[in-house]
Amino acid sequence: xxxxxxxxxxxxxxxxxxxxxxxxxTEGMVVLDAIHQIQAExxxxxxxxxxxxxxxxxxxxxxxxxxxxxxxxxxMNSLPEEGDVVIQPIKTFPVIKDLVCDVSYNYVxxxxxxxxxxxxxxxxGTHRMEQRDVDRIQEFRKCIECFxxxxxxxxxxxxxxxxxxxxxxxxxxxxxxxxxxxxxxDRIPLIREKFGSGWCNITRCCTEVCPEHxxxxxxxxxxxxxxxxxxxxDPIAMLKRKLFGDKSNKRLPVVEVGDSxxxx
Numbered sequence: 001x002x003x004x005x006x007x008x009x010x011x012x013x014x015x016x017x018x019x020x021x022x023x024x025x026t027e028g029m030v031v032l033d034a035i036h037q038i039q040a041e042x043x044x045x046x047x048x049x050x051x052x053x054x055x056x057x058x059x060x061x062x063x064x065x066x067x068x069x070x071x072x073x074x075x076m077n078s079l080p081e082e083g084d085v086v087i088q089p090i091k092t093f094p095v096i097k098d099l100v101c102d103v104s105y106n107y108v109x110x111x112x113x114x115x116x117x118x119x120x121x122x123x124x125g126t127h128r129m130e131q132r133d134v135d136r137i138q139e140f141r142k143c144i145e146c147f148x149x150x151x152x153x154x155x156x157x158x159x160x161x162x163x164x165x166x167x168x169x170x171x172x173x174x175x176x177x178x179x180x181x182x183x184x185x186d187r188i189p190l191i192r193e194k195f196g197s198g199w200c201n202i203t204r205c206c207t208e209v210c211p212e213h214x215x216x217x218x219x220x221x222x223x224x225x226x227x228x229x230x231x232x233x234d235p236i237a238m239l240k241r242k243l244f245g246d247k248s249n250k251r252l253p254v255v256e257v258g259d260s261x262x263x264x
Contacts, residue, residue, distance in 0.1 A: 001025040001076065006038060008046065009088040012097050019043070020084070031087065032060055032071040035099075047098040053213060057142050058146030062099050063088045068148040068209045090151035103147055105162060109170050112114040112194065118182040139219060140176035141171065142212040149206035149216060155199045165196035168206035168216050175220035178227070192228045200225070 004025045007018040021038045032050055039046045049151070050060040055073040062071055065079065065086050079085055093101040120125055149168040150204075155161045174191055177183055191197045202225075204217045214220070230237045 001027060001029075003033070004076070006085045007084045007086045008033065008035070008038070008043075008099070010043075010046070010098050012094065013094050016095070016098075018086070018088075023076055027077075029076045030072055031064055031069070031074045031076065031079075031085070033045045034076060034085070035071060035087065042153075047096070049100045056144055058144035058211075061090055061146040061148050061151070063090060063151070068151045070146060070148075070211050073211060079235065089138070090147065092147070092151045092153065092157045106145070106147060106150070106167075106169065109166050110173070112166075113170065113173060114185050114187055114190070116177055116180065116183055117185045117230045119184045127182055129181045131177070136219070137176050137180050139214055142214055143172055144212060145169065146211060148209045148211065152205040152209050153200075154203070161196070162197060165199035168200075168221065170195065171200070171224060172214065172220045176222055178224060187232050188227055190207070191224055192232060197221070197225050199229050 002025065003022050006021045006023065008021060010016050010019045021042055023034055023037045025034060028136050032048075032053060035046070035048050039048070048060070048062075050072060051057040052059070053072045055070055056152060058070070060071040061068065063069070063086075064071065064074055068090060071087070076085075087099065089095050089099045089101050089160060093103050095100050113252050118127065147169060150156055153165075153167055155165045171191075173188060174195065177185070178187055178191070200217075200221050201221060207214070207216045207218070210216060
């Protein structure tokens with residue numbers, strides 16, 4: 001395939017710039033292969049995060065020609081043949097060095113989500129669930145935490161509302177818990193207030209970049225927003241609950257957990 005020119009962002013939290021490198025590209029190479037080759041040939045101190053090289057750990061997320069990608073799954077022959085290949089870190093989180101970002105914000109937010117709490121077992125000691133309910137939450141469990149969805153979320157990236165909105169990855173975790181047929185924790189008030197469901201304006205940009213093809217917006221975020229609306233803004237639903245009681249299987253009041261600070 002011949003030599004290709006790469007512009008790779010080099011720097012840290014204080015700033016940086018793009019450096020240009022050339023390396024030989026052979027058949028079957030992915031972007032991560034090219035980065036490793038550049039490390040070996042001309043940039044031994046280039047920092048890049050990676051692990052499985054199989055598209056399942058999410059570690060190697062970056063922006064390739066301005067688009068969020070897993071570098072281990074982006075084949076060189078899928079990129080335009082002309083011009084430089086531009087590689088830079090994801091922009092929502094602060095840079096540690098070169099292509100490596102500080103994503104600790106995500107782990108702080110994860111700790112704030114009340115964990116799964118199952119209802120009591122049936123009389124025979126088992127739990128029973130309908131297959132459609134299992135299928136619905138199984139989609140959300142495919143997340144590999146590459147945080148590419150967080151990278152394109154303009155609420156986090158452009159408006160820096162990390163303290164107000166939890167972001168698409170954690171809305172999906174909330175959906176996986178809130179829609180679980182056995183879970184009995186009521187997280188709806190937290191989803192509205194602490195996790196900021198109202199900030200998402202459903203542009204579906206997060207869904208478009210998900211390497212696991214999770215329908216983040218339509219299957220996760222929108223149903224959560226609908227539950228918030230039913231609880232706090234729908235006058236008919238509110239009247240029904242007053243007259244007939246809440247028929248939801250969510251019975252336990254939420255207990256907040258984790259660090260209250262999520263700035264990153």
